[in-house]
Amino acid sequence: MMDLLEKLYQMTAIQQLFESPETLLMILIAFFLLYLGIKKQYEPLLLVPISFGMLLANFPGGQMGVVKVDETLTLYQIASQYGIMNFVYYSLIKTGFLPPIIFLGVGALTDFGPMLRNLRLAFFGAAAQIGIFTVLISAVAFGFTLKEASALGIIGGADGPTAIYTTIKLAPHLLGPIAIAAYSYMALVPVIIPFVVRLTTTKKELLINMKEQDKLFPSTSPIKDLQTLKIIFPIAVGTVVSILVPSSVPLLGMLLFGNLVKEIGVSTGRLSKAASDTILNAATIFLGLAVGATMTSKAFLNVETIMIIVGGFIAFAISIAGGIFAVKGYNLFSKKKINPLIGATGLSAVPMASRVANDIALKHDSNNHLLQYAMASNISGVIGSAVAAGVLISFLG
Amino acid sequence: MMDLLEKLYQMTAIQQLFESPETLLMILIAFFLLYLGIKKQYEPLLLVPISFGMLLANFPGGQMGVVKVDETLTLYQIASQYGIMNFVYYSLIKTGFLPPIIFLGVGALTDFGPMLRNLRLAFFGAAAQIGIFTVLISAVAFGFTLKEASALGIIGGADGPTAIYTTIKLAPHLLGPIAIAAYSYMALVPVIIPFVVRLTTTKKELLINMKEQDKLFPSTSPIKDLQTLKIIFPIAVGTVVSILVPSSVPLLGMLLFGNLVKEIGVSTGRLSKAASDTILNAATIFLGLAVGATMTSKAFLNVETIMIIVGGFIAFAISIAGGIFAVKGYNLFSKKKINPLIGATGLSAVPMASRVANDIALKHDSNNHLLQYAMASNISGVIGSAVAAGVLISFLG
Amino acid sequence: MMDLLEKLYQMTAIQQLFESPETLLMILIAFFLLYLGIKKQYEPLLLVPISFGMLLANFPGGQMGVVKVDETLTLYQIASQYGIMNFVYYSLIKTGFLPPIIFLGVGALTDFGPMLRNLRLAFFGAAAQIGIFTVLISAVAFGFTLKEASALGIIGGADGPTAIYTTIKLAPHLLGPIAIAAYSYMALVPVIIPFVVRLTTTKKELLINMKEQDKLFPSTSPIKDLQTLKIIFPIAVGTVVSILVPSSVPLLGMLLFGNLVKEIGVSTGRLSKAASDTILNAATIFLGLAVGATMTSKAFLNVETIMIIVGGFIAFAISIAGGIFAVKGYNLFSKKKINPLIGATGLSAVPMASRVANDIALKHDSNNHLLQYAMASNISGVIGSAVAAGVLISFLG
Amino acid sequence: MVIGMITVFTVLFLVYLTGNLLIRFVNRISSGNSENNLPDHHISGDKIAVITAAVEGITNGKASITTIQKQ
Amino acid sequence: MVIGMITVFTVLFLVYLTGNLLIRFVNRISSGNSENNLPDHHISGDKIAVITAAVEGITNGKASITTIQKQ
Amino acid sequence: MVIGMITVFTVLFLVYLTGNLLIRFVNRISSGNSENNLPDHHISGDKIAVITAAVEGITNGKASITTIQKQ
Numbered sequence A, B, C: 001m002m003d004l005l006e007k008l009y010q011m012t013a014i015q016q017l018f019e020s021p022e023t024l025l026m027i028l029i030a031f032f033l034l035y036l037g038i039k040k041q042y043e044p045l046l047l048v049p050i051s052f053g054m055l056l057a058n059f060p061g062g063q064m065g066v067v068k069v070d071e072t073l074t075l076y077q078i079a080s081q082y083g084i085m086n087f088v089y090y091s092l093i094k095t096g097f098l099p100p101i102i103f104l105g106v107g108a109l110t111d112f113g114p115m116l117r118n119l120r121l122a123f124f125g126a127a128a129q130i131g132i133f134t135v136l137i138s139a140v141a142f143g144f145t146l147k148e149a150s151a152l153g154i155i156g157g158a159d160g161p162t163a164i165y166t167t168i169k170l171a172p173h174l175l176g177p178i179a180i181a182a183y184s185y186m187a188l189v190p191v192i193i194p195f196v197v198r199l200t201t202t203k204k205e206l207l208i209n210m211k212e213q214d215k216l217f218p219s220t221s222p223i224k225d226l227q228t229l230k231i232i233f234p235i236a237v238g239t240v241v242s243i244l245v246p247s248s249v250p251l252l253g254m255l256l257f258g259n260l261v262k263e264i265g266v267s268t269g270r271l272s273k274a275a276s277d278t279i280l281n282a283a284t285i286f287l288g289l290a291v292g293a294t295m296t297s298k299a300f301l302n303v304e305t306i307m308i309i310v311g312g313f314i315a316f317a318i319s320i321a322g323g324i325f326a327v328k329g330y331n332l333f334s335k336k337k338i339n340p341l342i343g344a345t346g347l348s349a350v351p352m353a354s355r356v357a358n359d360i361a362l363k364h365d366s367n368n369h370l371l372q373y374a375m376a377s378n379i380s381g382v383i384g385s386a387v388a389a390g391v392l393i394s395f396l397g
Numbered sequence D, E, F: 001m002v003i004g005m006i007t008v009f010t011v012l013f014l015v016y017l018t019g020n021l022l023i024r025f026v027n028r029i030s031s032g033n034s035e036n037n038l039p040d041h042h043i044s045g046d047k048i049a050v051i052t053a054a055v056e057g058i059t060n061g062k063a064s065i066t067t068i069q070k071q
Ligand code: NA
Pocket: A128, A129, A156, A157, A158, A159, A346, A347, A348, A349, A381, A382, A384, A385, A386
């Protein structure tokens, strides 16, 4: 009887809670992230699954935490020996499968219209990737390997799936903290963008009214048939990107395919709905839970994580500033001025960044609606960071 | 020509029907189960796929029956050599993947409200698991191994996914008959519960009116903010269970996660819909077909199957009686009486058990609506059997 | 710096475009197929994913093209070493998994009602498979292996999933061109059927009015309870097929199961919706992209492809003619005449063939509505080609 | 080839046979009154309308009906 | 067996305990005003009705609303 | 780093170029009449506008239509 109770006690995770109090810390962190996701509405679609997966992962016996496995094992053996969460992780995440799948869905929810109407602004989606490479270099100085540094830097791309895909390819052991940092800062965009804008812009600049500028300097080639244009555009861009940065195709190719089936309309409506609804949502659940499951105390509680949290913020801030200063530079040489907020949204973090920028503009001039312009650089920022990821993967992967 | 016709004949399954007439028996059983599922509406969502999978499984050449394979083969090799049904079985079922996925969906369809309003009643969800362990022991006496006996006993948990998950982990060779028994008896709840209730209760007991008892002895702590409570509850319970019975987390963790995303509301509505709709339904199809595919004549037509059918019924009956007697015991010491039907629903088999209990109560007193109370012990019965499964798996797995 | 730019250049696919101009040709073909799918509305649900997958597949570095891999690798290793598209191909396509899954969805969208009302017409769904076997033999004469010839011939079955499934089992290296041919000709049915009909029928025959024939020679056994009949029919047919051609069960079994859950109604509505909506659409996306990904210039630009394109057309034409002449033969001996268009629709290509036949009939006599009759042979044509596929697989597989 | 066509015809002949037998069989067992035996699976449109309206009214749209199942 | 039942009872006892503590805790932190803190997620039913009507009216029932999302 | 930013700028410059060329190209090939060539799958823009307006009006922009499907 006594040793039955002993066995009973062994079955529980109580022992482990005493032996390794850091587990308790992990649980508290999970609670905190759940609070941010549920109550503060920080990217709940990902923070909730991630933090719940993290909560379940930190008790052994349940086999809900991701562990290192002999990579010659079959998926069936992984499931039998290490449980369903490792099965999900090694079949859907570490294979790099889910991020492109999520991009497929994102593409079916994206509208390139605003970008096509203001193509010039696409450049600021390039400028706002500067944070990626700046932090990459600094991180190496701080002792990260080049691969780790790239994964850290990519947080500055402000794009969840891109950050996760790059990390899987270059530094999978950092997946947890990098995913958390990426999504947390994306959720904090309403705080970070105003902060950087305040530091880098003047009231006068923020008053630049894009609509009036357009009236003063009208576009040379108005779009006559947007519908057809929107159908051909993803095909053309897909071709260009495939030629220049093939390594970014798993991400951008899926994004553009999702967008294509959406723009074609009813005749491919079934595919568009599947991509943006059933596939995207199911993928989000498994991605979230499995990413959370990588955050066991051993993998999470170390100085690297703190450096990632800090470095990620810096990358974010630099990217925003990069976009803003690119606009300032442009305004020096162009008669047709651009509002620096359009640079800030080059960061991506679609569409929240654009909404935030629009709110700031309206606060300074209640007639200055620049949402459509912000969306242009905002969407190109997604392409920008995916391209940056492709470069890093093909150079270091 | 002649031997071409010979080859043609070999292609068909006619030969085999003559050689092994038991195949015919299996086909008849499949027809009978289809009849129960379609005409008698016995759990059609599972009985129909199971029995159709069984029908297809019993003809060789189609490779639609589950066979024993060398478990070092890759899933790709299994598919190429043994066909798609073994691919589904070894990737989704024997890995233990689908039952937790189904619990994820069940969670997104579950409402813990009634249980939170009557927490006391949760205990009867524990008492009504007694059938599991009673039958476990008897089964060992009948020559089953401990693992087989546990898988058989778990039928008394009256919860399909739990029974399947436990069987996969402890005695996969019994998966077919145990799944059939579990779902058939769950479908027979409207017959079994009244039968046991008649044997174990008096009219006077069945007249106990829960609503009046509540008026006589009002609850000490009324719930002020149910919405917030429902969000925190699954998180808290998930933590408690993870600490005490980690081995039940693959099931309960998923259940509670599904419930959490449902209770959070619109901000995670996409996840809740995916869990309770697209994922749950797709999982049900593949689970049903693959479970049915395990029921080849060789695997099904033996004395063990008959013992499982019998033992499963006994486990069910004892569980119901266990819940009822727990209530009787409680009533001996408490002034605030409980209707024994609330004990019977501790069985789980949500929500049918509660409906049946409610009907019985109304038959004795047309004002005695106890559905909400029955749901309380009913839902806790799900937790109870999942915990029992966890204990068995961690002790014997 | 210089060799950094060198590396940068190496990263792009420009080099390869110069070295292998055939890549450019593949891109142009992809564009052409996209044009057919989007603008000409040729089976857009499959032609668009196939051609986009083909576009992405023809640039290396993106790893979006299907390659030959060591088949002892685990799926995880395939993904890590060859990218996500090979992961999809080797887990979902080459395993033969998706075509039956698509048949599951097709079944849930199929109505056997018209066929049950005119069972005689089912025979023409057999006659119209003659093109499969005629082309099979001719192809062998042209130097194809028996397996390759069968895969080519099956194009004459005018059924996409059947063609893909057969090709996977018998000649996977021809998957791309055969899939393209199959779906293109199915899309061209509005051109091919009128063409063959003009060559093989007289105006007088086309004027045969089925409705009037039915009035003259009424059916002996009118259906009293169609609903029950429709539920039992798929079960019975499933049994018959399982006994006679087990190797066609992965396709027909799934088709009939999908149809069963649809006909049962609300009690299995969740399964029917999952099969015909979420599962079917997701499967279509992955099937299309992966099939397209097999069409790399190396695999596609060869004489075999041209022979497949030509042979596929011949198979189509012969199948249609076969159905028509079967009707002519029938009319010689029967007083109750049949419109030869009913033979043409035996081809399958549901439901477009029936619509085309109906239009032709109406052009000759604006009161001659034969859609319901055409659907009868049309649907049986699906069964016919699946059976033919089963025979070929079990004889040569 | 011959084999193939033989099989295809045989199978579709059996499908034809099965169909005819089933029609006779079903006609016998359920002489039109099967609807009554069978649980009627279909809920009339207006009923659905009423139900939906009811629910949304009662719950101020906090609840909506996704599926209506007979039991 | 004993072990099993002990565990089941222990866990459900703790569920009971957790539930009661949470009820007290939640009652304290959010005295009924939590609705206000939380962003209101729900669109009232009659609004949905109006929207749907509008759409079907305008498009002669050729279109229907499949999802309505808050922004 | 330099390499990275060069590439990012190059690609987005080409996206810009592609976009502009496409706009000119599309403007030339389909001078507004493309709707007629294409099988009209689309519910005319103004109808959508009306619907959307209706919805946002009614729900104070709390709701938006994500998809409108023909039936
Ligand atoms: Na970005």
